[in-house]
Amino acid sequence: MPAKTTKTALVTGASSGIGEATALKLRELGYTVYGAARRTERLQKLADVGVRPLAMDVTDDASVRAGVEKILSETGRIDALVNNAGYGSYGALEDVPLAEARHQFEVNVFGALRLTQLVLPHMRAQRAGTVVNITSMGGKLHTPLGGWYHGTKFALEALSDCLRLEVKPFGIDVVVIEPGGIATEWGGIAADRLEASSNSGPYAKQATAVAASLRSEANTKRNSPPTVIADAVAKAVTAHRPRTRYATGFGARPLIALRKVLPDRAFDTVISRAVGLPR
Numbered sequence: 150m151p152a153k154t155t156k157t158a159l160v161t162g163a164s165s166g167i168g169e170a171t172a173l174k175l176r177e178l179g180y181t182v183y184g185a186a187r188r189t190e191r192l193q194k195l196a197d198v199g200v201r202p203l204a205m206d207v208t209d210d211a212s213v214r215a216g217v218e219k220i221l222s223e224t225g226r227i228d229a230l231v232n233n234a235g236y237g238s239y240g241a242l243e244d245v246p247l248a249e250a251r252h253q254f255e256v257n258v259f260g261a262l263r264l265t266q267l268v269l270p271h272m273r274a275q276r277a278g279t280v281v282n283i284t285s286m287g288g289k290l291h292t293p294l295g296g297w298y299h300g301t302k303f304a305l306e307a308l309s310d311c312l313r314l315e316v317k318p319f320g321i322d323v324v325v326i327e328p329g330g331i332a333t334e335w336g337g338i339a340a341d342r343l344e345a346s347s348n349s350g351p352y353a354k355q356a357t358a359v360a361a362s363l364r365s366e367a368n369t370k371r372n373s374p375p376t377v378i379a380d381a382v383a384k385a386v387t388a389h390r391p392r393t394r395y396a397t398g399f400g401a402r403p404l405i406a407l408r409k410v411l412p413d414r415a416f417d418t419v420i421s422r423a424v425g426l427p428r
Contacts, residue, residue, distance in 0.1 A: 162234035166333035207260025237339035239347025329401030
């Protein structure tokens with residue numbers, strides 16, 4: 150009887166939070182896991198348990214190509230791609246410099262899709278594979294001063310839907326994971342960028358309120374651990390017929406459901422009050 154082939158997974162943004170938890174989970178499941186990040190010194194915890202650290206900047210085409218080639222040269226296959234690298238750049242739409250807005254799209258959207266482009270030929274040859282795109286409940290709803298960030302997540306949701314149709318004939322699944330509030334560095338980073346962009350001028354009062362909400366200890370305590378997202382990824386890559394979407398983590402399901410049923414202006418009011426916007 151032939152030996153069972155070990156499946157290979159690539160997880161981006163693996164240096165902390167959701168990416169780190171996902172890399173650990175897939176390693177527990179027996180995958181050969183490559184954890185990718187720009188700062189490989191932050192991957193030591195993963196390396197200690199057998200995850201292979203991989204230097205990769207998803208905005209650098211040469212870096213992405215080299216990473217995929219390294220994986221294929223060492224294992225000969227890629228069975229799961231988890232596009233997790235991303236960040237939240239908040240600030241009033243008017244205030245955020247276009248260079249920063251473009252960078253947000255480069256990381257959150259184009260980086261994920263470029264990696265997908267490079268991996269798909271090998272998945273097609275295998276007639277199997279799963280592409281997992283980590284979006285957000287923010288890909289289904291909106292918050293004030295988060296326009297550029299939400300734009301990236303809405304875009305990744307739409308691209309995932311189109312891709313799912315395109316690759317279905319080749320035995321490849323495309324799955325979207327929509328995290329709610331997760332206990333990671335994300336909120337603090339988003340708040341810092343918000344204040345850098347809009348802490349003065351006409352949007353200053355809104356920026357103060359939203360930054361306080363992002364850093365709120367009450368919200369932080371309610372946030373779910375990154376392992377809930379790792380568990381959802383594990384379900385997606387091991388299921389014979391995975392769901393197209395997994396909404397999980399604090400607030401994700403109820404807020405997405407609320408957005409579906411409320412008229413736009415009613416939802417605007419709910420979200421504005423939730424983040425403490427001045428009236």
